[in-house]
Amino acid sequence: MKRKTQRMIYVGAGLAILAFAGLLAFFAIGDNVRFFYSPGDLKQLASPPTQSFHLGGLVKAGSVHKDNEMMLRFTVTDGAAEVPVVYDQTEHGLVPDLFAEGQGAVAEGKLGDDGTFVATRVLAKHDENYMPPEVTDALKRSGEWQRGRPE
Amino acid sequence: MQWEYAAYIWSSYAAAAVILTGVAAVSILRLRRALRVQAALEAKLDQLRSGDEA
Amino acid sequence: MSGWHRFANPTRFSRLSARILPWALALTIVLFAVGLYLALVGSPPDARQKDTVRIMYIHVPAAWMALATYVLMAVFSGMGFIWKHPLADIAAKNCAPIGASFTLLALITGALWGAPMWGTWWEWGDARLTSFLILFFLYLGYMALWQVFEDPEKAARAAAILALVGLINIPVIHFSVQWWNTLHQPASVFRRGGPTIDPAMLWPLFVMLFAFKAYFVSVLLLRIRAEVAERRVRALQMMQAEA
Known part of the structure; x- marks a missing residue:
């Protein structure tokens, strides 16, 4: 696999995980905001x-x-x-x-x-x-x- | 202009003027300085190079 | 010689931006002249806010551009991270101070509007206000991170990761007034069902928005050109030291 593709996957996976974490945080915080x-x-x-x-x-x-x-x-x-x-x-x-x-x-x-x-x-x-x-x-x-x- | 809350409005526009022109001015000065230094260095290197060839 | 091909593109960029810059600067001045006239003279006061609505013509474009600049910075960061293109890194890096200024301006004008209208400069418990302050700190953190590393490639990578992680704050800012009870009013322009701003106020707002956009393009091009020249200077100094 080319390094470039690898980095692209890192960024994609990172953003996906981040979005998921954000979603979790959103429901955890919920009404407290x-x-x-x-x-x-x-x-x-x-x-x-x-x-x-x-x-x-x-x-x-x-x-x-x-x-x-x-x-x-x-x-x-x-x-x-x-x-x-x-x-x-x-x-x-x-x-x-x-x-x-x-x-x-x-x-x-x-x-x-x-x-x-x-x-x-x-x-x-x-x-x-x-x-x-x-x-x-x-x-x-x-x-x-x-x-x-x-x- | 007989504005209600004039002080707040003018303060907002003053803040905008200071911040926006400030950032623009700093950027222009930075570019001019960088271009000046670059031109001086390139001229110097050209001189060195032509000196080598001679 | 090995590093030189990477300056090929920046050189082309410099030539192109030198041609665009005068136009962008002229457009900025014209749009701001028209926008300021409309905002201060050519638009009516609001029924409830009276003339303080004029603060909106600075506050709202500044806030929108603070968000847009951050997204652009994250896109450049991602491009720099994946393709290792120095020009993308430089573009991302120079988005930050401009975005931070927009954010600061939105925070200041928001407080100046809040004081007479809400009866408070700042409320810590408000989701919109707090998430916007976090945006300011993200910009500052991003700029600080660039200063931590000597090696611009390492700095670019670390800063890019921060920029991408901070992207999560953008939808939070946008939807904060929808998801939670806030003191800040809900969206008036980009909302389902169309704008709730009278056309007499919406037009001046859009002129000001485009003035801010032209300003952003001008200053970003100025800064990228400056940084390209600065990196060239560093490379030349290195060559000179070697010679």
């Missing part, structure tokens, strides 16, 4: 996490209200379940400008005994849709506006 739990994910857990974790999903339309100027309450939903969230902006800072009803958000904090998620940080999530304001206005007017769902 999640950046956040959705409300539906939480419902499926035997017991909710006791430590701080990320809760992500859509901010339910019409759910955002303020106890006072800085105390924010809203509901995170993924269609399968909902979790009420409370966030103190005086203590932890204002929510990002992108934070809005019907849009994605990720909150970091702990689940309280009453089932309310006490957030210490709120991040806004952007979806895959990019369009100028005129286009969203037109879509909203024609009733074709669909809000992106979180992955």
Whole structure:
């Protein structure tokens, strides 16, 4: 066998083994790579996490209200379940400008005994849709506006 | 331009300008230097060779 | 004399690249001029992101090119490994600094977008962000490996193996936003069902992408020519020492 062919086989076999190892690693890592739990994910857990974790999903339309100027309450939903969230902006800072009803958000904090998620940080999530304001206005007017769902 | 978040946008374009022109400039200088040294060496070797023949 | 035939091809390459280079450089400048105009002036703000969407015109091409450059580097590495062609090794080697710059640029602009939009510069737990940082380290490791070995053939072989092994990270980066829950948004352009970017933003994005591509070709050709000349210099110095 020519050395060149031999090296070609090395590279081919190496890449095949690598792909296989990658596949194994992928299934081993599995869900541990999640950046956040959705409300539906939480419902499926035997017991909710006791430590701080990320809760992500859509901010339910019409759910955002303020106890006072800085105390924010809203509901995170993924269609399968909902979790009420409370966030103190005086203590932890204002929510990002992108934070809005019907849009994605990720909150970091702990689940309280009453089932309310006490957030210490709120991040806004952007979806895959990019369009100028005129286009969203037109879509909203024609009733074709669909809000992106979180992955 | 009255942009919201202008500082973030300009910083992004500044980073791009610095990194891309930086890499390009270094590459051009490297090529020019290499070609200069190569030409000098070749000239010197030619001289040596013609000296041998003479 | 035995090693000289190997410089035959690089010489031809140098002549060819010298002819292509001015055009590639001119194309880079023109495309960047048009692309920057479209990105900064000729495109609308986004409904939600407002003007920060303009960061995308740098961030997305840089990120795409970071991935494409890595794949090209791995292909050159494989060619160099199998056929032992020095020009392939040189091409692979000089892809790395350019790819690393694209990666760094994507990381920086991503942070500059994330800070005002997400409310965070960086999140360690995010699969897209973390896998992209690994790409940066792969580039750095590849470049470092070239420096470890004195003998360019040995260095090329070791670096090629790293480049090929690191290839596994590319699909991980691409699909990370699909496989796992991430803060990073899913793909908007290369996705099933077509792009979800308005044409008014998609065109400027593609012009910028081609500007980045022209830039890449220009700088890669510059660097390969430089390295070919440097190796020639080394060979000449050796000849001189022998004489």
